[in-house]
Amino acid sequence: MKESTTPKELTFENTNFLFFLFKWRKLLIIICIAAVVISAGISLLIKNKYVSTVVIFPTSTNAVSKALISSQYGAKEDIMAFGEDEDAEQMLQILNSNEIRQRIIQKFDLLKHYDIDPESKFRNTRLYETYNENISFNRTEYMAVEIKVVDENPQMAADIANEIANLYDTVKNNLQKQRSYEGFKIVEGAYTELEKDIETKEDSLSILRSKGVQDYESQAERLYEGLAREIGSGNQRAVNQIQERLDTLAKYGSAYVSLRDGLEHDKKQLSDLKGKYEEAKVDAESSLPQKFVVDYAFKAEKKSYPVRWLIVVISTFATLLTSIILIILYENFRKFKQLTAVE
Numbered sequence: 001m002k003e004s005t006t007p008k009e010l011t012f013e014n015t016n017f018l019f020f021l022f023k024w025r026k027l028l029i030i031i032c033i034a035a036v037v038i039s040a041g042i043s044l045l046i047k048n049k050y051v052s053t054v055v056i057f058p059t060s061t062n063a064v065s066k067a068l069i070s071s072q073y074g075a076k077e078d079i080m081a082f083g084e085d086e087d088a089e090q091m092l093q094i095l096n097s098n099e100i101r102q103r104i105i106q107k108f109d110l111l112k113h114y115d116i117d118p119e120s121k122f123r124n125t126r127l128y129e130t131y132n133e134n135i136s137f138n139r140t141e142y143m144a145v146e147i148k149v150v151d152e153n154p155q156m157a158a159d160i161a162n163e164i165a166n167l168y169d170t171v172k173n174n175l176q177k178q179r180s181y182e183g184f185k186i187v188e189g190a191y192t193e194l195e196k197d198i199e200t201k202e203d204s205l206s207i208l209r210s211k212g213v214q215d216y217e218s219q220a221e222r223l224y225e226g227l228a229r230e231i232g233s234g235n236q237r238a239v240n241q242i243q244e245r246l247d248t249l250a251k252y253g254s255a256y257v258s259l260r261d262g263l264e265h266d267k268k269q270l271s272d273l274k275g276k277y278e279e280a281k282v283d284a285e286s287s288l289p290q291k292f293v294v295d296y297a298f299k300a301e302k303k304s305y306p307v308r309w310l311i312v313v314i315s316t317f318a319t320l321l322t323s324i325i326l327i328i329l330y331e332n333f334r335k336f337k338q339l340t341a342v343e
Contacts, residue, residue: 020331027323036312036316044308053146053161054161054296056091056293058087059288092145095137096137100164103167104160111127135148135160149161154299161297184284198263201259204255
Protein backbone atom coordinates (compact mmCIF):
# COMPACT_ATOMS: atom_id res chain seq x y z
CA MET A 1 0.00 0.00 0.00
CA LYS A 2 1.29 3.48 -0.91
CA GLU A 3 2.20 5.54 2.10
CA SER A 4 0.45 8.87 2.48
CA THR A 5 2.45 12.07 2.44
CA THR A 6 3.02 13.34 5.97
CA PRO A 7 2.62 16.98 6.99
CA LYS A 8 6.35 17.05 7.64
CA GLU A 9 7.06 16.09 4.02
CA LEU A 10 4.62 18.70 2.77
CA THR A 11 6.25 21.36 4.89
CA PHE A 12 9.62 20.30 3.57
CA GLU A 13 8.42 20.58 -0.04
CA ASN A 14 6.87 23.99 0.61
CA THR A 15 10.08 25.12 2.26
CA ASN A 16 12.07 23.92 -0.74
CA PHE A 17 9.80 25.87 -3.11
CA LEU A 18 10.07 29.02 -1.02
CA PHE A 19 13.82 28.56 -0.91
CA PHE A 20 13.78 28.14 -4.69
CA LEU A 21 11.87 31.41 -5.12
CA PHE A 22 14.20 33.19 -2.71
CA LYS A 23 17.24 31.86 -4.55
CA TRP A 24 16.02 33.19 -7.88
CA ARG A 25 14.26 36.26 -6.50
CA LYS A 26 16.42 38.81 -8.27
CA LEU A 27 15.95 37.24 -11.68
CA LEU A 28 12.22 36.77 -11.12
CA ILE A 29 11.82 40.38 -9.95
CA ILE A 30 13.71 41.62 -13.00
CA ILE A 31 11.54 39.45 -15.26
CA CYS A 32 8.34 40.74 -13.62
CA ILE A 33 9.43 44.37 -13.94
CA ALA A 34 10.37 43.80 -17.56
CA ALA A 35 7.03 42.08 -18.21
CA VAL A 36 5.14 44.98 -16.63
CA VAL A 37 7.03 47.57 -18.65
CA ILE A 38 6.79 45.70 -21.94
CA SER A 39 3.10 44.74 -21.57
CA ALA A 40 2.22 48.27 -20.48
CA GLY A 41 4.06 49.67 -23.48
CA ILE A 42 2.36 47.25 -25.85
CA SER A 43 -1.06 47.98 -24.34
CA LEU A 44 -0.47 51.69 -24.90
CA LEU A 45 0.15 50.98 -28.57
CA ILE A 46 -3.27 49.31 -28.87
CA LYS A 47 -5.79 51.88 -30.09
CA ASN A 48 -8.86 52.55 -27.97
CA LYS A 49 -12.08 51.05 -29.25
CA TYR A 50 -15.61 52.12 -28.41
CA VAL A 51 -18.80 50.07 -28.49
CA SER A 52 -22.28 51.25 -29.51
CA THR A 53 -25.36 49.05 -29.57
CA VAL A 54 -28.92 49.18 -30.86
CA VAL A 55 -31.55 46.85 -29.41
CA ILE A 56 -34.56 46.11 -31.62
CA PHE A 57 -37.53 43.76 -31.65
CA PRO A 58 -39.00 42.40 -34.90
CA THR A 59 -42.66 42.96 -35.68
CA SER A 60 -45.08 40.15 -36.34
CA THR A 61 -46.89 42.05 -39.12
CA ASN A 62 -45.62 41.75 -42.67
CA ALA A 63 -48.45 42.89 -44.95
CA VAL A 64 -49.88 46.37 -44.43
CA SER A 65 -53.27 45.30 -45.77
CA LYS A 66 -53.60 42.44 -43.29
CA ALA A 67 -52.71 44.73 -40.43
CA LEU A 68 -55.03 47.59 -41.35
CA ILE A 69 -57.70 46.97 -43.99
CA SER A 70 -58.22 43.23 -44.38
CA SER A 71 -61.92 42.41 -44.66
CA GLN A 72 -61.49 38.69 -44.07
CA TYR A 73 -62.65 37.48 -40.67
CA GLY A 74 -59.76 36.44 -38.48
CA ALA A 75 -57.16 37.60 -41.01
CA LYS A 76 -56.47 40.97 -39.44
CA GLU A 77 -53.16 41.06 -37.60
CA ASP A 78 -52.19 43.11 -34.57
CA ILE A 79 -50.00 45.94 -35.81
CA MET A 80 -48.56 46.39 -32.30
CA ALA A 81 -47.60 42.74 -31.74
CA PHE A 82 -43.96 41.82 -31.21
CA GLY A 83 -42.40 39.17 -33.41
CA GLU A 84 -41.66 35.62 -32.33
CA ASP A 85 -38.67 33.31 -32.66
CA GLU A 86 -39.01 32.90 -36.42
CA ASP A 87 -39.27 36.67 -36.92
CA ALA A 88 -36.07 37.21 -34.93
CA GLU A 89 -34.23 34.64 -37.07
CA GLN A 90 -35.45 36.37 -40.24
CA MET A 91 -34.24 39.69 -38.83
CA LEU A 92 -30.76 38.25 -38.24
CA GLN A 93 -30.62 36.94 -41.81
CA ILE A 94 -31.51 40.35 -43.24
CA LEU A 95 -29.05 42.18 -40.96
CA ASN A 96 -26.30 39.85 -42.17
CA SER A 97 -27.29 40.33 -45.81
CA ASN A 98 -24.82 41.54 -48.39
CA GLU A 99 -27.09 44.45 -49.33
CA ILE A 100 -26.88 46.02 -45.87
CA ARG A 101 -23.15 45.34 -45.69
CA GLN A 102 -22.49 46.99 -49.06
CA ARG A 103 -24.60 50.04 -48.20
CA ILE A 104 -22.75 50.53 -44.90
CA ILE A 105 -19.37 50.08 -46.60
CA GLN A 106 -20.22 52.67 -49.25
CA LYS A 107 -21.88 55.24 -46.98
CA PHE A 108 -19.10 55.28 -44.37
CA ASP A 109 -16.25 54.59 -46.82
CA LEU A 110 -15.06 51.69 -44.66
CA LEU A 111 -12.30 50.74 -47.09
CA LYS A 112 -10.57 54.02 -46.21
CA HIS A 113 -11.75 54.06 -42.60
CA TYR A 114 -10.26 50.62 -41.92
CA ASP A 115 -7.04 51.70 -43.66
CA ILE A 116 -7.17 48.97 -46.31
CA ASP A 117 -5.14 49.40 -49.48
CA PRO A 118 -7.65 49.85 -52.34
CA GLU A 119 -5.08 48.42 -54.76
CA SER A 120 -4.62 45.24 -52.74
CA LYS A 121 -5.52 41.98 -54.45
CA PHE A 122 -7.42 40.80 -51.38
CA ARG A 123 -8.93 44.14 -50.36
CA ASN A 124 -12.50 42.83 -50.29
CA THR A 125 -11.52 39.80 -48.21
CA ARG A 126 -9.75 42.01 -45.66
CA LEU A 127 -12.62 44.50 -45.72
CA TYR A 128 -15.28 41.84 -45.06
CA GLU A 129 -13.19 40.22 -42.32
CA THR A 130 -12.70 43.55 -40.57
CA TYR A 131 -16.40 44.35 -41.00
CA ASN A 132 -17.38 41.05 -39.38
CA GLU A 133 -14.90 41.59 -36.55
CA ASN A 134 -16.27 45.04 -35.73
CA ILE A 135 -19.97 44.59 -36.49
CA SER A 136 -22.04 41.77 -35.04
CA PHE A 137 -25.68 40.82 -34.58
CA ASN A 138 -26.91 38.64 -31.73
CA ARG A 139 -30.18 37.61 -30.19
CA THR A 140 -30.84 38.47 -26.58
CA GLU A 141 -32.54 36.21 -24.07
CA TYR A 142 -35.75 38.23 -24.50
CA MET A 143 -36.11 37.56 -28.26
CA ALA A 144 -34.69 40.97 -29.20
CA VAL A 145 -31.76 41.49 -31.56
CA GLU A 146 -28.68 43.49 -30.59
CA ILE A 147 -26.66 45.36 -33.21
CA LYS A 148 -23.14 45.84 -31.83
CA VAL A 149 -20.52 48.04 -33.50
CA VAL A 150 -16.91 48.40 -32.32
CA ASP A 151 -14.83 51.26 -33.70
CA GLU A 152 -11.91 53.54 -32.84
CA ASN A 153 -14.21 56.52 -33.45
CA PRO A 154 -17.10 56.55 -30.91
CA GLN A 155 -19.33 58.71 -33.11
CA MET A 156 -18.70 56.46 -36.10
CA ALA A 157 -19.66 53.40 -34.04
CA ALA A 158 -22.97 54.99 -33.03
CA ASP A 159 -23.72 56.23 -36.56
CA ILE A 160 -23.06 52.82 -38.13
CA ALA A 161 -25.24 51.02 -35.57
CA ASN A 162 -28.17 53.41 -36.08
CA GLU A 163 -27.81 53.31 -39.86
CA ILE A 164 -27.92 49.50 -39.87
CA ALA A 165 -31.14 49.63 -37.84
CA ASN A 166 -32.64 52.09 -40.34
CA LEU A 167 -31.51 50.01 -43.31
CA TYR A 168 -33.29 46.96 -41.92
CA ASP A 169 -36.65 48.61 -42.65
CA THR A 170 -35.54 49.65 -46.13
CA VAL A 171 -34.16 46.26 -47.15
CA LYS A 172 -37.05 44.22 -45.76
CA ASN A 173 -39.68 46.52 -47.28
CA ASN A 174 -37.89 46.35 -50.65
CA LEU A 175 -37.84 42.56 -50.51
CA GLN A 176 -41.55 42.46 -49.77
CA LYS A 177 -42.43 45.11 -52.35
CA GLN A 178 -40.76 43.10 -55.12
CA ARG A 179 -43.27 40.34 -54.48
CA SER A 180 -46.25 42.50 -53.55
CA TYR A 181 -45.84 44.65 -56.68
CA GLU A 182 -45.93 41.60 -58.93
CA GLY A 183 -48.99 40.37 -57.05
CA PHE A 184 -50.64 43.75 -57.44
CA LYS A 185 -50.04 43.76 -61.22
CA ILE A 186 -51.68 40.33 -61.48
CA VAL A 187 -54.73 41.41 -59.47
CA GLU A 188 -54.89 44.74 -61.31
CA GLY A 189 -54.88 42.95 -64.65
CA ALA A 190 -57.68 40.62 -63.60
CA TYR A 191 -59.66 43.53 -62.12
CA THR A 192 -59.30 45.67 -65.25
CA GLU A 193 -60.21 42.77 -67.53
CA LEU A 194 -63.33 42.03 -65.51
CA GLU A 195 -64.36 45.70 -65.62
CA LYS A 196 -64.06 45.63 -69.41
CA ASP A 197 -66.16 42.45 -69.60
CA ILE A 198 -68.85 44.06 -67.46
CA GLU A 199 -68.84 47.19 -69.59
CA THR A 200 -69.17 45.09 -72.76
CA LYS A 201 -72.09 43.13 -71.32
CA GLU A 202 -73.82 46.32 -70.18
CA ASP A 203 -73.47 47.78 -73.68
CA SER A 204 -74.95 44.59 -75.15
CA LEU A 205 -77.86 44.73 -72.70
CA SER A 206 -78.47 48.35 -73.64
CA ILE A 207 -78.76 47.32 -77.29
CA LEU A 208 -81.24 44.56 -76.40
CA ARG A 209 -83.28 46.97 -74.27
CA SER A 210 -83.44 49.35 -77.23
CA LYS A 211 -85.03 46.51 -79.16
CA GLY A 212 -87.72 46.19 -76.51
CA VAL A 213 -86.32 43.44 -74.28
CA GLN A 214 -86.46 44.96 -70.81
CA ASP A 215 -87.22 42.05 -68.49
CA TYR A 216 -87.67 38.79 -70.34
CA GLU A 217 -89.66 36.78 -67.77
CA SER A 218 -92.15 39.48 -66.69
CA GLN A 219 -92.54 40.79 -70.24
CA ALA A 220 -93.28 37.34 -71.62
CA GLU A 221 -95.82 36.69 -68.87
CA ARG A 222 -97.69 39.95 -69.48
CA LEU A 223 -97.59 39.56 -73.28
CA TYR A 224 -99.06 36.05 -73.14
CA GLU A 225 -101.82 37.28 -70.84
CA GLY A 226 -102.53 40.15 -73.25
CA LEU A 227 -102.45 37.77 -76.23
CA ALA A 228 -105.03 35.48 -74.66
CA ARG A 229 -107.25 38.41 -73.79
CA GLU A 230 -107.09 39.94 -77.29
CA ILE A 231 -107.70 36.60 -78.96
CA GLY A 232 -110.80 36.20 -76.79
CA SER A 233 -112.04 39.66 -77.76
CA GLY A 234 -111.29 39.04 -81.45
CA ASN A 235 -108.98 42.06 -81.80
CA GLN A 236 -106.74 40.76 -84.58
CA ARG A 237 -104.75 43.94 -84.90
CA ALA A 238 -103.76 43.83 -81.22
CA VAL A 239 -103.02 40.12 -81.54
CA ASN A 240 -100.59 40.83 -84.38
CA GLN A 241 -98.84 43.55 -82.40
CA ILE A 242 -98.47 41.33 -79.35
CA GLN A 243 -97.25 38.46 -81.50
CA GLU A 244 -94.64 40.72 -83.04
CA ARG A 245 -93.34 41.64 -79.61
CA LEU A 246 -93.34 37.98 -78.60
CA ASP A 247 -91.26 37.17 -81.68
CA THR A 248 -88.75 39.82 -80.62
CA LEU A 249 -88.60 38.29 -77.14
CA ALA A 250 -88.12 34.84 -78.63
CA LYS A 251 -85.30 36.12 -80.83
CA TYR A 252 -83.36 38.05 -78.18
CA GLY A 253 -84.66 36.59 -74.92
CA SER A 254 -82.05 33.87 -74.44
CA ALA A 255 -79.23 36.33 -75.17
CA TYR A 256 -80.74 38.80 -72.70
CA VAL A 257 -81.02 36.20 -69.93
CA SER A 258 -77.48 34.98 -70.55
CA LEU A 259 -76.05 38.52 -70.49
CA ARG A 260 -78.10 39.52 -67.44
CA ASP A 261 -77.09 36.47 -65.39
CA GLY A 262 -73.47 36.74 -66.52
CA LEU A 263 -73.42 40.42 -65.62
CA GLU A 264 -74.80 39.70 -62.16
CA HIS A 265 -72.12 37.03 -61.61
CA ASP A 266 -69.37 39.33 -62.88
CA LYS A 267 -70.44 42.19 -60.63
CA LYS A 268 -70.37 39.92 -57.60
CA GLN A 269 -66.94 38.66 -58.63
CA LEU A 270 -65.77 42.24 -59.19
CA SER A 271 -66.90 43.16 -55.70
CA ASP A 272 -64.84 40.32 -54.22
CA LEU A 273 -61.88 41.15 -56.46
CA LYS A 274 -62.04 44.81 -55.53
CA GLY A 275 -61.17 43.95 -51.92
CA LYS A 276 -58.12 41.98 -53.08
CA TYR A 277 -57.21 44.77 -55.49
CA GLU A 278 -57.28 47.40 -52.74
CA GLU A 279 -55.24 45.19 -50.39
CA ALA A 280 -52.67 44.42 -53.10
CA LYS A 281 -52.41 48.12 -53.98
CA VAL A 282 -51.78 49.08 -50.36
CA ASP A 283 -49.10 46.38 -50.03
CA ALA A 284 -47.41 47.53 -53.24
CA GLU A 285 -47.47 51.27 -52.50
CA SER A 286 -47.27 51.51 -48.71
CA SER A 287 -44.98 50.23 -45.99
CA LEU A 288 -44.80 50.00 -42.22
CA PRO A 289 -41.80 50.00 -39.86
CA GLN A 290 -40.56 46.42 -39.52
CA LYS A 291 -39.09 46.80 -36.05
CA PHE A 292 -39.53 48.23 -32.58
CA VAL A 293 -36.45 50.14 -31.41
CA VAL A 294 -35.79 49.68 -27.70
CA ASP A 295 -32.48 51.57 -27.58
CA TYR A 296 -30.79 53.66 -30.24
CA ALA A 297 -27.00 53.85 -30.27
CA PHE A 298 -25.25 56.89 -28.81
CA LYS A 299 -21.68 58.14 -28.75
CA ALA A 300 -19.79 56.18 -26.08
CA GLU A 301 -17.98 58.30 -23.50
CA LYS A 302 -15.64 55.55 -22.27
CA LYS A 303 -13.60 53.07 -24.24
CA SER A 304 -14.44 49.39 -24.05
CA TYR A 305 -11.15 48.04 -25.34
CA PRO A 306 -8.39 47.51 -24.40
CA VAL A 307 -8.52 46.91 -20.61
CA ARG A 308 -4.88 47.82 -20.07
CA TRP A 309 -4.50 46.85 -16.41
CA LEU A 310 -5.88 43.41 -17.21
CA ILE A 311 -3.43 43.02 -20.09
CA VAL A 312 -0.53 43.95 -17.78
CA VAL A 313 -1.66 41.60 -14.99
CA ILE A 314 -2.24 38.62 -17.26
CA SER A 315 0.99 39.19 -19.18
CA THR A 316 3.06 39.55 -16.00
CA PHE A 317 1.52 36.48 -14.38
CA ALA A 318 1.99 34.39 -17.51
CA THR A 319 5.61 35.54 -17.84
CA LEU A 320 6.33 34.80 -14.18
CA LEU A 321 4.78 31.34 -14.38
CA THR A 322 6.67 30.53 -17.57
CA SER A 323 9.92 31.76 -16.04
CA ILE A 324 9.49 29.59 -12.93
CA ILE A 325 8.81 26.51 -15.07
CA LEU A 326 11.87 27.19 -17.23
CA ILE A 327 14.10 27.72 -14.18
CA ILE A 328 12.85 24.47 -12.63
CA LEU A 329 13.63 22.64 -15.86
CA TYR A 330 17.05 24.29 -15.96
CA GLU A 331 17.92 23.25 -12.40
CA ASN A 332 16.70 19.70 -12.90
CA PHE A 333 18.72 19.44 -16.10
CA ARG A 334 21.81 20.76 -14.29
CA LYS A 335 21.37 18.24 -11.45
CA PHE A 336 20.92 15.47 -13.99
CA LYS A 337 24.20 16.41 -15.68
CA GLN A 338 25.99 16.45 -12.31
CA LEU A 339 24.69 12.99 -11.42
CA THR A 340 25.69 11.70 -14.82
CA ALA A 341 29.20 13.12 -14.39
CA VAL A 342 29.61 11.47 -10.95
CA GLU A 343 28.56 8.08 -12.27
